Amino acid sequence: xxxxxxxxxxxxxxxxxxxxxxxxxxxxxxxxxxxxxxxxxxxxxxxxxxxxxxxxxxxxxxxxxxxxxxxxxxxxxxxxxxxxxxxxxxxxxxxxxxxxxxxxxxxxxxxxxxxxxxxxxxxxxxxxxxxxxxxxxxxxxxxxxxxxxxxxxxxxxxxxxxxxxxxxxxxxxxxxxx
Numbered sequence: 646x647x648x649x650x651x652x653x654x655x656x657x658x659x660x661x662x663x664x665x666x667x668x669x670x671x672x673x674x675x676x677x678x679x680x681x682x683x684x685x686x687x688x689x690x691x692x693x694x695x696x697x698x699x700x701x702x703x704x705x706x707x708x709x710x711x712x713x714x715x716x717x718x719x720x721x722x723x724x725x726x727x728x729x730x731x732x733x734x735x736x737x738x739x740x741x742x743x744x745x746x747x748x749x750x751x752x753x754x755x756x757x758x759x760x761x762x763x764x765x766x767x768x769x770x771x772x773x774x775x776x777x778x779x780x781x782x783x784x785x786x787x788x789x790x791x792x793x794x795x796x797x798x799x800x801x802x803x804x805x806x807x808x809x810x811x812x813x814x815x816x817x818x819x820x821x822x823x
Contacts (some may be wrong), residue, residue, distance in 0.1 A: 647662040650810070653817055657808065681761050688754045719744055733757040771801035784813050 728737040738751040776797035783790055793811030800806075805820040 649815060653808065653815065657806070657817075660806075672770070674770060676766045676768065678766065679761065680763045681759050683757060683759045685755055685757045688752075690752045690753075692750045693748075722748065722762075773801070774799040780809060780811065782811050782813055787799070789813055 671721050683710075699766045722741055722743045724739060724741050726737065729736040729738075734757050735755045737751075737755075739751040739753075741748040742751075776795075776799065778791070778795045778797065781790060781792050791811035791813030793809060793813075795807060795809040797808075798806045804822065807816070807818040807820070809818075
């Protein structure tokens with residue numbers, strides 16, 4: 646009986662001595678995740694003509710035009726618009742002109758900006774663990790109940806070794822995760 650236990654313990658010790666697993670230390674695994682979120686804000690401002698200090702002058706070409714065309718052109722409301730694009734932002738300017746004066750000016754800005762967030766996730770690496778437990782068994786051929794202790798050694802990425810000793814029997818097992 647003692648020789649079986651000693652043989653099993655020597656076998657377990659030889660297994661651990663020649664095992665190629667190394668101590669991996671307590672260095673955590675750091676995973677960095679970067680997310681970019683794009684936002685767009687729209688700003689619209691309108692001013693009346695009396696608030697704008699500028700007047701618009703139109704250059705008339707040397708071509709001959711009659712008075713009716715000039716008066717008609719002078720008394721119609723004209724709308725001029727301009728778009729300025731910088732990076733991914735857009736700026737719109739729209740002027741309404743009547744009788745060489747600005748009736749209103751509309752400014753619209755679509756400002757695009759991005760938000761970058763970085764998250765660091767820290768994971769601890771698995772370590773070798775030793776488990777101690779209590780167990781019971783029943784031998785079927787003589788119906789004897791046995792009580793005992795069990796010892797388990799967990800090795801990450803390799804498996805689990807169990808050694809159990811009860812009053813009825815001894816067992817040694819190796820379990821591998823699929």
